[in-house]
Every structure is written in C-alpha cells, then in structure tokens.
Amino acid sequence: MTDMRQQLGYQWACDFLNQQDHQISSYQITPVAGDASFRRYFRLHAHSKTWILMDAPPEHESIHTFIEIAQSWRTMGLAVPEIYGINQQAGYLLLEDFGDHLLLTCLQQDPQQASQWYPQAIDQLILLQTADISTKTLPSYNSALMLREMQLFSDWLCIQGLQLDKNEVETQCRPLMQTLAHTLPKLPCGPVHRDYHSRNLLIKPDQSLGIIDFQDAVHGPLCYDLMSILRDCYIHWPFAQQKAWAQHYFVQAQKSNLLPEDTDFNTFWKQALRMSVQRHLKASGIFARLYLRDHKTGYLADIPTTLNYIQEAATHLPDAELQQFSLWMQTQVYPRLADFIAQGQN
Structure with a gap:
C-alpha cells in the first residue's frame, strides 16, 4: 500500500532517471528501514541498478543542509552518498545506494x-x-x-x-x-x-x-x-x-x-x-x-x-x-x- 507522497516521489524519481538516459519502463520500489525522524527512504530497482529515494516532507524536514554537507564532505573524500537528483521544493532526493549492511x-x-x-x-x-x-x-x-x-x-x-x-x-x-x-x-x-x-x-x-x-x-x-x-x-x-x-x-x-x-x-x-x-x-x-x-x-x-x-x-x-x-x-x-x-x- 502506498501513500500520496510515496507515489509523487516515485514518479519524480522515475522521470528524473529517464531524463538521464535510463530508458526503463518501470522501477520497483521497496521501503528501506528509516530513522528516528519524519524522513523515509525507498529503494528503486531496475535491472541490476538501485537508487535511494529520500522523502523529507518540507513541513517537517529541510534537505538544504543535507545537500550542502554531502557535497562538501564528498569533496573531502568522505564516504557519504552521492546526490543524483534534487527536488528541494517537494522534499525529495535521489541518492547513491550504499546497501543494507549496517x-x-x-x-x-x-x-x-x-x-x-x-x-x-x-x-x-x-x-x-x-x-x-x-x-x-x-x-x-x-x-x-x-x-x-x-x-x-x-x-x-x-x-x-x-x-x-x-x-x-x-x-x-x-x-x-x-x-x-x-x-x-x-x-x-x-x-x-x-x-x-x-x-x-x-x-x-x-x-x-x-x-x-x-x-x-x-x-x-x-x-x-x-x-x-x-x-x-x-x-x-x-x-x-x-x-x-x-x-x-x-x-x-x-x-x-x-x-x-x-x-x-x-x-x-x-x-x-x-x-x-x-x-x-x-x-x-x-x-x-x-x-x-x-x-x-x-x-x-x-x-x-x-x-x-x-x-x-x-x-x-x-x-x-x-x-x-x-x-x-x-x-x-x-x-x-x-x-x-x-x-x-x-
């Protein structure tokens, strides 16, 4: 069962990926264990590739700081996820998938x-x-x-x-x-x-x-x-x-x-x-x-x-x-x- 934010995020991510020449007709989406906040995470699958969709409702969470820190720390060589796509107004990010092995x-x-x-x-x-x-x-x-x-x-x-x-x-x-x-x-x-x-x-x-x-x-x-x-x-x-x-x-x-x-x-x-x-x-x-x-x-x-x-x-x-x-x-x-x-x- 999906909700409206998940559906909107999924559609945005699919459209973004297809604009990047990932011409795939459909992506499988599955929830990923979340954290102690309002943020949620989903994994998109297509063939052998995966991405992480972050859903951060703007009324509860801001992704601006996440973006700024991620870009800065990656430049320094820290192993933080690469950001592939940003929808700041709606509160979605498409991220590199590090897997599930905590x-x-x-x-x-x-x-x-x-x-x-x-x-x-x-x-x-x-x-x-x-x-x-x-x-x-x-x-x-x-x-x-x-x-x-x-x-x-x-x-x-x-x-x-x-x-x-x-x-x-x-x-x-x-x-x-x-x-x-x-x-x-x-x-x-x-x-x-x-x-x-x-x-x-x-x-x-x-x-x-x-x-x-x-x-x-x-x-x-x-x-x-x-x-x-x-x-x-x-x-x-x-x-x-x-x-x-x-x-x-x-x-x-x-x-x-x-x-x-x-x-x-x-x-x-x-x-x-x-x-x-x-x-x-x-x-x-x-x-x-x-x-x-x-x-x-x-x-x-x-x-x-x-x-x-x-x-x-x-x-x-x-x-x-x-x-x-x-x-x-x-x-x-x-x-x-x-x-x-x-x-x-x-």
Whole structure:
C-alpha cells in the first residue's frame, strides 16, 4: 500500500532517471528501514541498478543542509552518498545506494569484527573533523542547545514516561545539566555528525564504511562523535576497549592538529566521558519521546543500555553533580524503568 507522497516521489524519481538516459519502463520500489525522524527512504530497482529515494516532507524536514554537507564532505573524500537528483521544493532526493549492511548487524553477528571496523570508523571520523566546512553552514552546538537536548530526559523519560514528580526531577537534574551545558562547549570544536554510530555506518560492497544520516550536523565538541560510536546506544563494549579505541583516536587527532599539543590523554578521556553523559541524557529522552509521541516502540529496549553508560561514567569521574545524579537514578529512575518499557512492548 502506498501513500500520496510515496507515489509523487516515485514518479519524480522515475522521470528524473529517464531524463538521464535510463530508458526503463518501470522501477520497483521497496521501503528501506528509516530513522528516528519524519524522513523515509525507498529503494528503486531496475535491472541490476538501485537508487535511494529520500522523502523529507518540507513541513517537517529541510534537505538544504543535507545537500550542502554531502557535497562538501564528498569533496573531502568522505564516504557519504552521492546526490543524483534534487527536488528541494517537494522534499525529495535521489541518492547513491550504499546497501543494507549496517555495521551494527555485522557486530551483533560477530563481535570480533569490531577490531577491523572501529579503527576504520575512527579514521573516517578524523577525516570528517578536518573537513573545511564553514561554521555558517553548521549551527553552533552551544550551551542552550545542549541544555534543551538534556531536558528531553527530564521531560519525556522522567516526567511523562516514568511519572516522576516534576519539581523533584528538575531539582535533581538541574545541577548536572547546567554544569555540562556550561563546560562542554568550551572543549576543542569542529564539525560534528551528531549521530555517528553503528546504525549510521554501512559496510559497502567494497568493504569500506559509508556514512549516512548527517543532516543534523553541528559545529561543536570533537569528542561528541567519538563517544557516539565508542559508547553506542545500540551495542556495548567493555570500558577498557572503549578506552583503547579512544587512545587510537587521540593519537590521530593530535597528528591532525585537532587537539591542543599540551592535552594529555587522561584529561581528554575524562572530558569525553562528560560529553557522553550529555549525549546519553538526550538519547534516552528521545527514545521515550519516540514511544510516547510518535508511537515508535522500537527504541524502548535501548534505554537501559543508554542509561547504563551514565552510571558507568559516574564510576570513573569524581564530579559531585554526577555522583548525586547517579544515586538519584539508582533509587528513582531504574525502579520504574522496566514497567515503562514493558508497557510499550506489550
């Protein structure tokens, strides 16, 4: 069953391809797994060729930034999809097809493959961070934005999801969130993908990694994307392994002049762990919102892993605000979490 936007997008893509001398009478169209947004993706098939149709309704999504970033990053040698066709007014793009082989799927099937893919993911990240893309193109990942993101945890998971008292939640969350929002934007900054993890990295047929879902990129702390991939909401690695991969990144980043020369690894690692707390507060709130507002239950099962990263960071950081917040999580958030998740999965 198709809807009107799918039909219009399909017709536009077919007309565009036939104008490019792909004289094919009809194309097969199939849905592709989407992301946590209003965007949808479809695969067009014809003979041995495939393309990806992105449907981004203009009232909800803008494709302008996606286009600008994709063109800039491809020029830098980053493996992002080539854009074949643009219908900006209607919100459609025709993209290169990287296939369906998610890095996450590969790692779930064979965790030993991580030793092959994580160094490559880090090397791609270094290349992304050295990209010469204007700060005018990328919004600033400033204190206000970081704070709004963390408040998703308070508003959607704690208050609306777990039904915790609003005043208590705000009292417990405010010290940590304000400290993170004040300090993190001062870290070394550059281009940030903002969702650099195993579901947005595809293993291409040539065994290289392709990068997708980068339209929400910002200019912000460099360690954000590193924490996204090493402390991935969808798959967990031992803390010692996370740290070893972070050391690989640290060496490459210093060689590329991304970090100040006088930065030592232990200081960098603690800063990165604090950055991960911000991300995981945001992510857990988004997962709750996807269920409560958008009726998408598929991310509920990822909330415990996401929150556990915050607890893990608390065992390695001396920060008083984080210690107090961690204790509150243990006594108030975790006891209600299982019932909330079960409610959505039943």
